[in-house]
Amino acid sequence: MHVHPKASYREVLEDANAKGYAVGQFNLNGLEYLQAIVEVAEEERSPVILGVSVSSMKYIGLHYLTALADAAKLRARVPVILHLDHGPNFEVVQQAIRGGFDSVMYDGSEHELDRNIAETRRVVDAAHAAGVDVEGELGQIAGTEDEVSVDEREAMLARVDDAIRFAEETGIDALAPALGTAHGMYRTAPEIDFGRLENIFEKTRKPIVLHGGSGVPDDDVRRAISLGVAKINVNTEAQMEFNRIVREKLDNDPKLYDSRKYLGPAREAVKEIVRKKIRLFGSHNRY
Ligand SMILES: O=C(O)C[C@@H](O)[C@H](O)C(=O)COP(=O)(O)O
Ligand SMILES: [Zn+2]
DSSP states (O other): OOOOOOOOOOHHHHHHHTTTTEEEEEEEOOOHHHHHHHHHHHHHHHOOEEEEEHHHHHOOOHHHHHHHHHHHHHHSSSOOEEEEEEEEEEEHHHHHHHOOSSSEOOOTTOOOOHHHHHHHHHHHHHHHHHHHHHHEHHHHEETTOOOOHHHHHHHSSSSSSHHHHHHHOOOOOEEEOOOOOOEEESSSSSOOOHHHHHHHHHHHHHOOEEEOTOOOOOHHHHHHHTTTEEEEEOOHHHHHHHHHHHHHHHOTTTTTTTTHHHHHHHHHHHHHHHHHHHHHTTTOOOO
């Protein structure tokens, strides 16, 4: 039994947990990304989450973003969820809710636990009143460029007891705990704390979100999904492929002036990354 093609963020992630797959969040860095992500989701009959960071919201413009996402959603026969990624404060989250986003991530990870819980609860109240789902972050997810010692790394991970409190007291729909992944391309493979992941999922029963999905080895991805990960965020890998093709096209033909001649192939390259991830996550053939 498939969930409805117009299913919400929460319904899509609950279905993923129940059936043992994960939904990809791919970030929108421009029109070509939107086209690539939605086209592949349709071709693969997979639900998909369009991640929008604050910088992309500013770069593309909220009005263009929501209009384009609405146009994509209207035609799509699979769930296409417009999601705010790493919302830094209540005001930005409100902008996204008012703009028509389906779900928002509030990233209160810079605050200590009590403050993170209070701010996240405030976001959940406002979002749920508008029919919008919420992802909360616990612990600190580093960047791959950050120099982090073993002790610091351990201290940044989400604590199981904190996760139980965070999930119960905030009422979030999905939880993004720091588990050892980082944003960007890894210099060495990430060390995911699978025991912690299993414990957090068992004790909270919230769909788990894995940030920093670029470059995570396939076996680790499959293991993480088997332990409760229902959503995986991927951005850097798609951007690297896009840029590689643009560079190649422009280097090979210094006279090239028609931007579609390099943006089109770059869009195709993003499509293949998205397809590879959708198949790895097991979200294909679900609709
Ligand atoms: O880079 C962004 O703006 C989005 C990321 O933070 C996203 O939430 C994410 O976790 C993707 O990580 P990546 O694949 O390591 O870029
Ligand atoms: Zn992230």
